[in-house]
Amino acid sequence: MIFNRLDARLLGRLVLLVAALAGGGYAALHHAYGLALGALVLLVVLVLDLTRYLTRGQQALADFTLALKYRDFSRQYPVQSVPASLRPLHEAFNQVNATFRELRAEQEGQFQYLQTILALLDTGIVSYDAAGTVAWVNEAFKNTLQLPYLKNIHALQL
Numbered sequence: 696m697i698f699n700r701l702d703a704r705l706l707g708r709l710v711l712l713v714a715a716l717a718g719g720g721y722a723a724l725h726h727a728y729g730l731a732l733g734a735l736v737l738l739v740v741l742v743l744d745l746t747r748y749l750t751r752g753q754q755a756l757a758d759f760t761l762a763l764k765y766r767d768f769s770r771q772y773p774v775q776s777v778p779a780s781l782r783p784l785h786e787a788f789n790q791v792n793a794t795f796r797e798l799r800a801e802q803e804g805q806f807q808y809l810q811t812i813l814a815l816l817d818t819g820i821v822s823y824d825a826a827g828t829v830a831w832v833n834e835a836f837k838n839t840l841q842l843p844y845l846k847n848i849h850a851l852q853l
Contacts, residue, residue, distance in 0.1 A: 704780070705748070708748060712741045715737045715741055716738055718730070719731050719738060752780070752784060755784055755788070756784070759791075768799065772792075773785060813831070817835050818835055820833045820836055827849045828846070832845050
């Protein structure tokens with residue numbers, strides 16, 4: 696349904712463009728240069744309108760992918776104030792952003808839960824990467840080794 700309206704609007708713009716072009720050519724052929732100049736101005740306006748009409752969806756998609764790149768899921772895309780052809784696209788963008796916000800909140804909750812459990816354990820726990828850089832140490836580990844901090848696991852070697 697939306698694609699039919701989009702096709703009809705695009706076809707209407709193309710018909711107006713061709714009519715302005717033909718009218719300008721006809722006026723120039725019959726030495727009515729004032730009408731030809733008017734048709735030329737109308738032609739420029741119609742080309743600019745067609746360009747804006749065709750690039751609107753691409754601009755919305757570019758904005759959305761840029762927001763994804765920077766992990767900005769706070770943006771809301773207006774649904775009611777945009778043309779009908781862009782409403783499904785904006786609704787989909789809003790749904791994707793809402794899903795990512797829910798997943799991020801769930802992940803943050805799980806992370807906080809894990810941090811709390813690890814901090815409350817009496818057993819010393821340390822997390823480090825392949826290079827030995829320490830990512831996390833619980834208080835029990837620091838108290839057992841009497842270390843205020845630990846940057847690299849290799850510092851424990853004697």
